[in-house]
Amino acid sequence: MxxxxxxxxxxxxxxxxxxxxxxxxxxxxxxxxxxxxxxxxxxxxxxxxxxxxxxxxxxxxxxxxxxxxxxxxxxxxxxxxxxxxxxxxxxxxxxxxxxxxxxxxxxxxxxxxxxxxxxxxxxxxxxxxxxxxxxxxxxxxxxxxxxxxxxxxxxxxxxxxxxxxxxxxxxxxxxxxxxxxxxxxxxxxxxxxxxVDPDFIIPLGEAEIRQRGSDVTVIGIGQSLRTVDQALKLLGKDGISIEVIDPRSLCPFDWKTVLASVDKTRRVVVVDNGPMTCGVAGEILATVAEHFHGRLLAPPKRVTAPDMHLAFSPQLEKALLPSREAVAEAIKSTFEYRGKEI
Amino acid sequence: MVELSREAKIEMLRRMLRIRIFDEVASELQAKGEIPGPLHTSIGQEAEVVGACMALSRQDYMTGNHRSHGHPIGKGAPLGPLMAELLGKETGVCKGRGGSMHLADFAIGSLGESGIVGAGMPIATGAALSAKLRGTDQVALTFFGDGASNTGPFHESLNLAAIWKLPVIFLCENNGYAVVTRASDMVAVENIADRATAYAIPGEVVDGQNVLSVHEATSRAVKRAQSGAGPTLLDVRTYRYRDHAEFGKMGDSVASYRSKEEVEAARKRDPIEMFAKILIEGEVLDEDGVASVRAQVISEVDEAVDFARASAFPDVSTAFDFLFVDAVAPRH
CATH class of the missing domain: 3.40.50.970 (Thiamin diphosphate (ThDP)-binding fold, Pyr/PP domains)
Known part of the structure; x- marks a missing residue:
């Protein structure tokens, strides 16, 4: 290097x-x-x-x-x-x-x-x-x-x-x-x-709002934010105003920023490359559900890897990580959700 | 030979008696339900603890294990906060958070005992690294048992300390048993000291019931550590009179794993009686003098119990304290 x-x-x-x-x-x-x-x-x-x-x-x-x-x-x-x-x-x-x-x-x-x-x-x-x-x-x-x-x-x-x-x-x-x-x-x-400032610092527990929007809150962890960026390109100017949040720090976690965003959008999608069960996305959605029960405009959604090991073979490995298409679809379906038929 | 002053010899006796009487009283309190949880006593092992600790300075570091009361007492910690800790009180040395297996008194270099066998060794190795990087002449001593010599961290720590020539003393309190299992059935070598060979460091078998022998061997190891020559492994042969742990209301869960004759034979070499005899024969103290030290220690332990009993339990409002230095409120 x-x-x-x-x-x-x-x-x-x-x-x-x-x-x-x-x-x-x-x-x-x-x-x-x-x-x-x-x-x-x-x-x-x-x-x-x-x-x-x-x-x-x-x-x-x-x-x-x-x-x-x-x-x-x-x-x-x-x-x-x-x-x-x-x-x-x-x-x-x-x-x-x-x-x-x-x-x-x-x-x-x-x-x-x-x-x-x-x-x-x-x-x-x-x-x-x-x-x-x-x-x-x-x-x-x-x-x-x-x-x-x-x-x-x-x-x-x-x-x-x-x-x-x-x-x-x-x-x-x-x-x-x-x-x-x-x-x-x-x-x-x-x-x-x-x-280059030798004192430049990002305090632990401060999320970054990467993009402001009012329709859907999208939260991504680490590299998955690149997938989110690609998904936004796929969606193009689709008329969905998307707020993108990078928590940056998982502990302490900036619940204030995430909850304030969902309070505004009432729709949330979390993208994470980790496995689903007991994952970051599940924790975020549970907290959102506790705070916004009955006030969300669509079911909270997560796009994660499945509860499965990632393979050596490139095609198999790639297949299990959240794709730009899956993220785009999750955002779109969350935005377009109009209540479930009973 | 390391020359010991008269005062130092009397202090050795005093600290051994403190450990003995503290643990006897603690066992009674535990049986009565005043001390919650299990208790691991150092009764019978006083000489190896005190001989080692008195070869250290106050600012030297020490880590230990679940059989933890003797170590801070041996290094000079006041008894009140230790007893209060066993009772789970706010005035406990760890504010009631750690209890019997996790005593720590940073003020006297005690960086903590551990409920995980073998876990204190890498930490002592790190404290020694810190001393080296900071350029002090501090050493770190870690107490562990024969069972811990089979753990990965034992071997990793000896190797790491050896390649970096760190000022660490690895002191195996070899009492012959891990819970109820004989060391001879579980350890592949005859002497745990032999394991030093694999790390090109000195390994020495020491009579752990003779406080002067332990002091002598530890002092040599300290000198070697301070000279920059690196760590030493001491295989200190000792014996615990009581079973692995007191379980109180859970009852005696240990089957017979050693004979009465074996225990009786070990008691014939009682470390405190042997040392008292040495002091009397050497005219350091007469019998009255020994009795007077014992009486002082009994009242010290009584005071510690009074202090512990008079102290409050931690308030439930403090249940979230001590997680982080830089405050983050735990979620609940």
Whole structure:
């Protein structure tokens, strides 16, 4: 990958931006935070080899640490260092590797502050990447964030763009609590304008309204927002005014923004690449139903992957992820719904 | 030999007695229903806890396991908040959130005990990494049992600490049993210390009933850790007099898994009696002096119980506290 900090900078005095990919923005933010705060350091398997982004090794010395393939000890070491004054950014590389460290994440990182009556502070970031849509097969391609939403004590973000990757990573590093950052390998190469301001931050729990509209609220998680964008193109100027929301952070979740939008539109579609049962979409729809029972103009709808593993074979893998057509159809049918015949 | 002052030796006796009497009293309170939940006592294991803890400084780190009361007591935590924690009170060291298996007292370097066997080892390894990165001479010691030496985190932590030469002491409280199962049936090597060979670090079998032997071995491990040479594995042989846990009203759920003769033989090497004898023979204390330390500790434990009993339970309005530092209200 190219140098992360020397990319072309567009100087427009107040709001300088730089064109960066999602991955460049992520790594650049970690580097900036390491420069700003000597307690920030990063560890990951193969990290000094630069497999998932290059760090200035000479500058940081042993603050960039390659790890043995020992996931439980990797997470535990991050927890122990976080409890004692450091701010580790642990790169777990592939999201499915979190499972090998489940006890340390769920029983230790998420519970230690609570169990010890507030004595522990755990300013800990766990990065991981979901490798789906690229024939990695089912040991690498899970979209597992919803599993961790079930655990009180973990903060969770799913960035959908380079600028969000930057702002959310900074918020994660500066957070005093454990934060899981779920990155999407299919977004890593996407480029966008990213602020160069070393304090640019997107607070955890602030959704982004990507497009304002008044007929249907469409909420997308991570990469699925690209599918939503494609669906909007398919719908064209179909006369449907669509509000598109990116929650960005799953815990804390910006219920206020989502509920205010549905209050206006009274129609909601949630798109998520994760499996359906006990997923993010189900949680959002349940909350919407609790708030708007009897006031929705159409049944709340979700477009998700089914409760099925994604295959290696490209055609099979693609077939199970929400398509632009399915999302477009869901939006259209929700908008056109005129009451059920009894 | 590490030279110990007279005061340090008396303090060793005092802390061993604190653990013994604290756990005896706690067992009674648990049987009466005053302490909810199960209880794992360290009675019989006092020497290995105190010998190790007294080789550490206050600012050194420590993690432990479900058999947790002895560890913070050994490291010098005040007894009142520990007892209040067992009773589930707001004045408990963990505000009643953790209870018997999850004591922690960050003020004395106790980063927490764990209800998950083996889970404290990677965390101590991380605390040692932190000390190294911050350039302090702090060390981290983790207590775990013979059963934990079969977990993945044991092997992962030893390897990680070894490759990075971290200042960690892995102290196996080898009491011969995981619940009711003999270590000799479950551990592939004769000595858990032998497992150190796989990680190219020193492994040593230590008499855990002799507080001075444990102190000596731990002090060597601390010195090695501080010199930058890395971790040590101590296989400390000890014995618990009582069963794995007190289950109170649930009754004795453990079948006979060891003979009376075995328990009686172990009690003949009682760590406190043996050390009291050493102190008397070495003219550090006479018998009255030992009795007086015991009497002081009994009243300390009584005060701790009074403190715990007089304390309030946490108010239900605080049920959502302590989830995050940066406040996010839990959904409910």
């Amino acid at each position: 190219s140098s992360i900090l020397s990319d072309e900078v567009h100087q427009d005095s107040s709001n300088s931006t730089v064109k960066q990919t999602f991955l460049e923005a992520t790594v650049a933010t970690i580097v900036e935070e390491m420069r700003a705060d000597p307690t920030v350091f990063t560890m990951g398997q193969d990290i000094r080899g630069g497999v998932y982004g290059a760090y200035p090794l000479a500058e940081f010395g042993e603050r960039v640490r390659s790890l043995p393939i020992s996931e439980a000890a990797n997470v535990g070491a991050a927890i122990g260092s976080a409890m004692t004054g450091m701010r580790p950014v642990l790169d777990m590389t592939i999201a499915t590797f979190l499972y090998s460290a489940m006890d340390q994440i769920v029983n230790q990182a998420a519970k230690s502050r609570f169990l010890f009556g507030g004595q522990a502070r755990l300013p800990l970031v766990i990065r991981c990447t979901m490798f789906y849509g690229s024939s990695q097969a089912a040991h690498h391609n899970d979209r597992a964030y919803a599993m961790f939403m079930h655990v009180p004590g973990l903060k969770i973000v799913v960035p959908s763009s380079p600028v969000n990757a930057k702002g959310l990573m900074r918020a994660a590093i500066r957070s005093n609590d454990p934060v899981l950052v779920f990155e999407d390998s299919t977004l890593w190469g996407t480029r966008g304008d990213v602020p």
